[in-house]
Structures are given as structure tokens and as C-alpha cells.
Amino acid sequence: MRRSTAAAVGTLTGAALIIGVRLSVTPPEAPVATAPVADLGKSTSAPAKKPAENSTSKPPGNKAKPTDKPADKPADKPKSGLQDGVFKGSPAANPYGKIQVSIRVEGGEITAAEASYPTANDSATINPPAIAALKQETLKAQNADVAAVSGATYTSESYVKSLQAALDAAKA
């Protein structure tokens, strides 16, 4: 199971504080509704209110809509516009891997939130491209048996004295 930041879950349980900001704006690419995540079902949302939570329901849309479920919400809380269920955000890639956020909504309130981090070491570390380099070595001066010699462009005059000329003469 993904590592979760227990502290964050504990803090958010039963409250819509931080995530509540999202409630008042049009959701961006809103979380894609998926089948409820079993893990969150046993999460620390113990203080969660309702036994009649819809953890088995498949919330349809991915937009915040007015819920028409029987209101479990306390009457004095504003309508949040969230469907009950568990929602996962699309995985967002960053240099260290994919991060996915899930929220659990019960009674129109977010009761749990979790961010998953890759546990496998698939983090894409940013490596500078391997810089090719010429290696330094000792300059050799060897006599060798060769068929041809490559050198700076010789003039016709200096050719005569060159190694290539000696080779050519030997083969003629």
C-alpha cells in the first residue's frame, strides 16, 4: 500500500479545511471517479460520522454537483456540492515519480485525503547527459608498419620527403 502521510490524513479527517478551498471554485480537471479504494475504507476516518456512508457506491460524474442523497449533513453546514465516495486525482508526474491524490467524501464532506508517492525507486533523477571527453594520453612516436600515412596536407615538394612517398616508392 502506498505510504501515506499519516499526519496529513489525521489532520484532514472530519474537516474540510485545506481542501475546502476547492469546494468554492470550479474544479479543474476534477478528480476522476473510480471505484472506492478499499484502503481508505479502513483509514483513520474513525471519527467519520455516518455508518450509512456510501463506500460501495460508484459516484458517477467528476464534477461537483449538488448531491441529492439524503442529507446526512448537519443542517448548519453549507452544501459542499461534493458527491460521496472516494475520488482519485489523475496521477501527476514530477521528476521523482507520480503523485496521486485521493479524497474521500462522506456526507458531502471530505473526510480523508491521501497522497501517494512511489515507493519503488522509479524516481526519474535528473542526470546531466554524460559528457563525452577525449582522454589525454602520452604522445607516442613510433615506427610502424603501415599502408598509408595521414598528416597535414603536404605540398608536392614536401611530399617527396614524406613517409607516404617512401611507401609509394616501395610498392611501385
Added chain:
Amino acid sequence: MGTTVSIELVEDRPDDELRRLIADVCAWFHEVDARFSTYKADSEVSRFDRGGLRLEECSADLRHVLEACADLWRDTDGYFDVYASGSLDPSGYVKGWSVEMASNRLFEAGSHNHYINAGGDIRMRGKHPDGVPWRVGIRHPWEADKMSWVLALTDGAVATSGTYERGDHVINPRTGRPAKGLRSVTVVGPDLSIADAYATAALAMGEAGVPWLAKRAADGYDSAVVTDDGRAFSSANLPAAV
């Protein structure tokens, strides 16, 4: 061009056929000289440079050379510059290209084992008469009768640009003055036209040519360099003979 061309053909063919092949290659080099020599006022390149010819009126070969030189100017950050000396001089490309073309002609005529060495730039194909890869030495930049590296190649090209024959003849296009820092640059790769231009460009860059050459290895061009103060560098996959 004022340089000497050595050709070795390894062919089991009648003498007169081999001589015809060689004569064909020599005729080609004369054609190249007539077209591209900047020393000849009536060469096509000189006439073009003076404005006596429009680009559309130029031969296919000249247009190809000019286009290739434009690409190389870009690929070498402007260090391969046919206008570096003040007037149009594509000989840094033409030298290697003419040998590359000559080797193609020989190959198409059925000669699959040969080498052509034009002024120190070599294109080889196939194998030495003993059935082994061609062994090519890189001339030591100070001791004319010694080699600083020995390579073994079947198909490939070796181009060397250096200051120890014709002096500081390679201009740094950024300063307009003779390039300093490298005494000898050898580039080894599949195409002699490119190898020749790379060697010339690297020499023009001075010491900055060393890391620039290192990057060319990824494109299949290896190198061996000697600085003015005698330090030697080579790429990891230089095809050295064992």
C-alpha cells in the same frame, strides 16, 4: 591544389584495366581542380565569387559543395567558414569530398579494396592485399618519420588538419587571425568530406576544439589531437590497431 595523390588498388585484374581505373580517378581530380581551385582565376568557384556567375548557373557539383559548406558552417558553430580568409574558399571541404567521390567511382567500377590518399586525407575500402584491415599511421606532428597513432580500418576515412606543413594557414573565423592551440587534428569516420571539415573546424577552434570533437564521437566521428605544447588526446573508440 598542389598536392600529391597516392592510390592503391587491390584488384585481381589485368594491368591495363587497373591503369584505366587510375586514369579515371586522375581525370576526376583534374576536373575538381579546374572547378574549385581558388588559385585559378577562371575556375568556376573564382568566377562565382567575383559575381560572374549566378548560383543557378553553377554546376551541380559547385552547388552541392556550397550547400554542404553552409550546413557545416552551422554544425561547427561557424568555425568551418568558407569565407574565413576573406574570399570564398571551400577547399577545406572539397579536398575530402573529391576523394570521397573518387572512391565512390572506383567502388562502382568494381574496386572494393583500395585506398586513396590525397595530401594526407585518406579514404579506404575493404582490405589490404594481405587480407587484413588497412593500417594507417597518423604522422607525428614534430617527427616526420614517426607515427603518433596507428589505426586499423576497413571502410572509412581519415582526415588530418595541422600546422606543421603549411604553417598557420587555418584562420579562426572569430578573430580573423591564424588559429592557435592545436598542432594536429585527425578525424576518423565514414565520410571523408565531413571528417575533413571537422578536422579543419576543430583546428580553427584551438583548444576548445578538444571538447567539441568529443561530441562528434556520438555521430560516428572519432578523433586524435595534439596540442601546440605536445599534449595528446583521443576519443575512446578511435580504431587503433592492436
